[in-house]
Amino acid sequence: MSDLVRDAKRRVGQAELYTTRHRHLDVRYADSRLAAVTADDLHSATLRVIDRGRLGAAFGVLPSDAGLVERARAAARLGDPAGFSFSKFRRFPAVHPFDPDTTKLETADLIHLCEKVKRRVAPALPDVALFVRASVAHDEIAVETSGGTIAGHESSSLALEMHAPIRGGGTAVGKGKSSVSPFDLPIDLVDEFIEWYRWTATASTPKTGRHPVLFAPEASLLYLLPLCAGLDGDAVAKGTSPLARRLGEAALSPLLTVIDDALATDRPQARAFDDEGVPCRRRALVRRGVVESYLLDLRSAAALERPPTGNGFKRRLFGSGPQIAPNPWPGLLRVQPGRTPWREILATIDDGLLVTGGLGFHSANYAQGQFSVQALGYHVRGGRVVGRLERTMIAGNIYEDLRQVAAVSSEEIEADDAYVPYVLVDSVQVAGN
Numbered sequence: 001m002s003d004l005v006r007d008a009k010r011r012v013g014q015a016e017l018y019t020t021r022h023r024h025l026d027v028r029y030a031d032s033r034l035a036a037v038t039a040d041d042l043h044s045a046t047l048r049v050i051d052r053g054r055l056g057a058a059f060g061v062l063p064s065d066a067g068l069v070e071r072a073r074a075a076a077r078l079g080d081p082a083g084f085s086f087s088k089f090r091r092f093p094a095v096h097p098f099d100p101d102t103t104k105l106e107t108a109d110l111i112h113l114c115e116k117v118k119r120r121v122a123p124a125l126p127d128v129a130l131f132v133r134a135s136v137a138h139d140e141i142a143v144e145t146s147g148g149t150i151a152g153h154e155s156s157s158l159a160l161e162m163h164a165p166i167r168g169g170g171t172a173v174g175k176g177k178s179s180v181s182p183f184d185l186p187i188d189l190v191d192e193f194i195e196w197y198r199w200t201a202t203a204s205t206p207k208t209g210r211h212p213v214l215f216a217p218e219a220s221l222l223y224l225l226p227l228c229a230g231l232d233g234d235a236v237a238k239g240t241s242p243l244a245r246r247l248g249e250a251a252l253s254p255l256l257t258v259i260d261d262a263l264a265t266d267r268p269q270a271r272a273f274d275d276e277g278v279p280c281r282r283r284a285l286v287r288r289g290v291v292e293s294y295l296l297d298l299r300s301a302a303a304l305e306r307p308p309t310g311n312g313f314k315r316r317l318f319g320s321g322p323q324i325a326p327n328p329w330p331g332l333l334r335v336q337p338g339r340t341p342w343r344e345i346l347a348t349i350d351d352g353l354l355v356t357g358g359l360g361f362h363s364a365n366y367a368q369g370q371f372s373v374q375a376l377g378y379h380v381r382g383g384r385v386v387g388r389l390e391r392t393m394i395a396g397n398i399y400e401d402l403r404q405v406a407a408v409s410s411e412e413i414e415a416d417d418a419y420v421p422y423v424l425v426d427s428v429q430v431a432g433n
Contacts, residue, residue: 009146012051016086021140027110029132044322051076084302087277088147097270102156103138109182110134116185124194128164143277157268166200204379204387206432212352213428217413217420219355223398226366232328233300253405258286262331276312295328333418338408342422347383354378369398393431
């Protein structure tokens with residue numbers, strides 16, 4: 001046990017120390033030219049204590065900060081009742097999302113990767129103001145509690161993304177991928193970027209009404225992240241979630257199986273434990289449309305009188321970071337793919353949309369699943385893209401729409417720390433011409 005945790009235990013009873021180190025190297029190209037190289041080495045320390053039944057927290061850079069204990073103790077005097085105890089787990093699954101070769105990459109390697117993208121794109125789109133970003137991250141996380149938990153995690157990742165503003169004005173079209181090799185350019189990613197950019201040459205606005213919408217993986221998160229909020233143990237305990245008391249019920253389409261797969265050792269986001277030192281595990285949240293389990297951190301598990309599920313993460317729908325209190329959130333969200341490639345699904349759409357994102361989601365009532373956003377993406381007619389969307393809104397309720405899933409693609413694509421296929425919703429309210 002560290003001196004800090006031992007001292008906190010002696011003075012307040014229960015303590016939890018969460019420390020991180022984040023090393024990040026980033027290379028950015030703007031308008032096809034090298035624009036910036038940045039390197040960070042950031043440390044953080046969060047001490048939570050339970051003193052006389054109340055929860056308090058203090059933040060610092062390093063755990064050697066002598067004032068952490070007293071500041072956390074002072075916060076506890078004004079804190080909420082804890083209602084739970086810190087982790088006492090001592091054994092964790094074995095996951096190793098760390099590649100030492102990735103952490104050895106240097107600026108020259110990332111520049112080389114960006115240059116390869118540039119050389120691939122330039123002949124096809126010579127007049128495009130191309131933006132490329134390559135970055136490598138090396139993360140270390142440790143959790144120690146007065147209950148005996150000592151857990152350590154180390155991971156590495158290499159990310160590549162590219163985007164370009166639409167000619168004549170408008171929102172940029174982009175593509176991103178987190179798991180790439182600096183030596184093997186992801187040709188499919190770059191060529192798809194070229195194809196999708198060419199689709200933006202003309203604008204098109206669908207007629208107002210209900211239309212089939214094929215959600216690209218990035219846009220599928222418009223549905224899946226609010227779904228995670230619906231599976232949030234806090235919302236379930238308070239009875240504010242539309243999925244409260246619906247375990248075992250068919251709430252979504254039978255084509256949907258949603259898995260929390262933090263133990264996926266082949267993914268850089270794999271985790272053996274959550275940010276409270278509770279072991280993670282692989283389990284279905286929704287299986288063939290049936291709600292199977294909720295996301296429980298220590299607090300919500302105590303409120304529901306159930307064991308925690310290893311889902312106490314310092315993340316939430318609109319933010320993440322060491323300063324955020326743990327919330328119920330998936331370790332690694334995955335949607336089970338189907339059997340049909342997305343292009344074949346697209347070919348079945350007579351008049352509809354291929355949506356790649358949405359603007360205005362922050363103002364949606366995501367807790368109840370209601371949304372109304374500006375749709376980003378493309379208009380589809382006769383199974384073909386006819387132009388980028390312009391002056392187009394989509395609106396609905398995720399729980400109603402996700403009962404109308406007509407197809408799930410065979411691809412499983414990385415999008416914002418999740419792995420998601422294309423999802424076709426049979427009928428979505430569209431406001432256009």
